[in-house]
Amino acid sequence: MTTVICPYCFDRAPAARLPYRCLMLTTGVRGSSACQAERDDTWAEFMGPTVPPALRMRGPVFAPPRRVHGRRVTGSRADCPDCGVSTPVRVCRRCHSDFPSEYCDHDSRIIALVGAKASGKSTYVSVLVNELRHRVGVAYDASLAAMGSETQRRDQEMAEDLYDRLRLPDATRPAAMGFNDPLLYRLSLPSRSRFGHGSRHTTLVFFDAAGEDLKSAEAMDRYTQYLSAADGIILLVDPLQLGSVRDQLPPDDGPPLPVVETPPQQIAADLAAQLRAHGRGGARGRVGTPMAVALTKTDMLRSLVTPHTPMLRNATHRGGLLDEADRQAVHEEVRSLLEGWDSGALYRQLERDFADMSLFGLSALGAPPPAGAPADAPKSGPQPLRIEDPLLWLLGRRGLLPVRKPGRTTAKGAGA
Template sequence: MTTVICPYCFERSQAARLPYRCLMSRTGLRGGTPCDPERDDLWAGFTGGTAAPSAYMRGPVFPAPRTMPWSRGGGRAECPRCGVASPVRVCAGCHSDLPSDYCSQDSRIIALIGAKASGKSTYVSVLVNELRHRVGQSYGASLAAMGDETQRRDREMAEDLYERLRLPGTTRPAATGFNDPLLYRLSLPRQGRDGSRHTALVFFDAAGEDLKSAEALNRYTQYLSAADGIVLLVDPLQMGAVRDALPGDGGPPMPSRETPALQIASDVATQLRSHGKGGSRGRVDTPLAVAVTKTDTLRGLLDPHSPLLRNTPHAGGRFDEVDRLAVHEETRSLLEGWDSGALWRQLERDYSTVSLFGLSALGSPPPSDAPADAPPSGPQPVRVEDPLLWLLGRRGLIPVAKPPREGTGGTAA
């Protein structure tokens, strides 16, 4: 039986047992009176209950019938009060409405973490665009936003970044309100078979302010423990050696000092081990992709032939492991020079499966006189897709071209 993970509270439920929400429609087949809205205390409590009282007046929730409605009614069930068939499923744990097609496919939760100003919101905006265009073309994939809220935010992200050339704002801290995840349906051709395979991708962005201590991070532990993979974004401009090596005049503006990536990675591992995600040797078994961002600012520090300066061609619609290993080793060498390898040693001890990446979401820094703007030419990303494709490849969702022998140094299998 299909198991569904709520993308909001991350509670696991059997799809057949998910409740429904009444539509309160006036087209009842029984000719009865439509249902009145009721206060949904469970949903209000989950979202914080800070909105106007009217916001929590919603259609009544009723249990799923014992039969399997999707086998003969397209996933609809009749409200026992008014008789109107509803397709709206809700999570039993938090009463959040689930997109109509979310419960009918596998889901992959991708946790996105990183200190404030590491570029998480910009990264997601650019990644979605690349999956729809350049990368999607290589893999024969399509990406569609699921649910009204994600569709609205998806349109706003695209308009702001690609039409208005405005960078996304910072992620709202959990203390100031509830952050909805972004839900997408990724469709890929079935390997060696006709038809497509659909997977729900859930992107949950934790605000940098919520990663400053293990205590603050605790509120995200449930979502982190449910994740199929974690992407940790590392801002190289937070490292003293990089700041010292870059030119002071005419160079990129330096962000204020934030929580070190080493501390974030260590605190996340501690939280996950406390929720049973540690293996026999105490290392977390959730795959971790560590991506050094803003590589466009590092051009003067890189060899002209560095793999970090170019996109991989994704030849034949396959993820190239040889290329990944080259990027991993190049990034590991850079980290050893920047912080004597302290971050990499911490990662090796805390995680059983980890790979290093380097990427640039914009391709060049924002204008010095308008740091909230994208470059005038628009985003020209480099390797933003690599961390996600690596995680998808490990789950067998995309084909992988593997090298004759796997590399060394703690890289992923």
């Protein structure tokens, strides 16, 4: 039986037990009028006090039918018991949030995206989605589609702002100002088996926590359910937050340095503490959730790294395979940099707290914003460096992408 994880409250439930929401349409199925909207206080209370009274009125929610004519119901639609109109809209039994079409048909992978304020989380997601649809999508013969009207709207806005208007995304609003909807995408990858070639679909859920909500363990508790449900965590670390890096950067006319926020070492420690408190710690106290730690804005570090560093060139993804040797080379390069910048304090913290961790270096834009317009993208548009590496590593850990091991020329494909 398929288990569905709500992308809003992260409740787990068997797909067959999920309620439905009436569409409130008139079809004359039973010669009656359409159902009337009802107050959905369950949904409104979850969304918070900012929901206007009018929006609390929604289509009636009804339980899934157990049996029809003696046979168990397993389809993706159900008839409303009052008006008889068929509806495909499934809702979470805990928070009554509507699920997009097809959400309950595929396995889901919840990707937690965290980082201090100004670490570039919103820009990272915008560029990552574009690369998955183009350069990276071509390499892996993959496609990415936004799921649900809200993600489709925000997806279009992100693309128009960043790639057409060259405007960077606004900062994520803090949880105190309202609920931040996750972004839902369907990732389709080729699948090969003894029965032939086909496609394998996975739902990716990106949840972006505002930097203000990570300043202490108490504030971060708002996202505990989200973090404990995650299949993988991407922690973005802005190297410009580190004093040793700021001191080494050459003075020029570039954009001003960001205000120093919560130290990444503290964020990592708080993440681990929250996850251990909710059962994600192992026998030795280390968290089992895979942790991808990525230095952002590596384009700003060119004067601090060797000219031939693998961080400043994209992986080839030759043959549609993840190159493990390439990942290890980047990991060691970033580890060496951290040892020089903070005596390895962040790396030691991560190594103690997370059993499955890898370091990455990336740049969402490939160049800093214009000095006189820090809210703008470079005039050439985003030219990302290794933006996809953390996500692909997490997908590879879950067996969704084939991996080329060091010393091997082939690898077993996902779904083989």
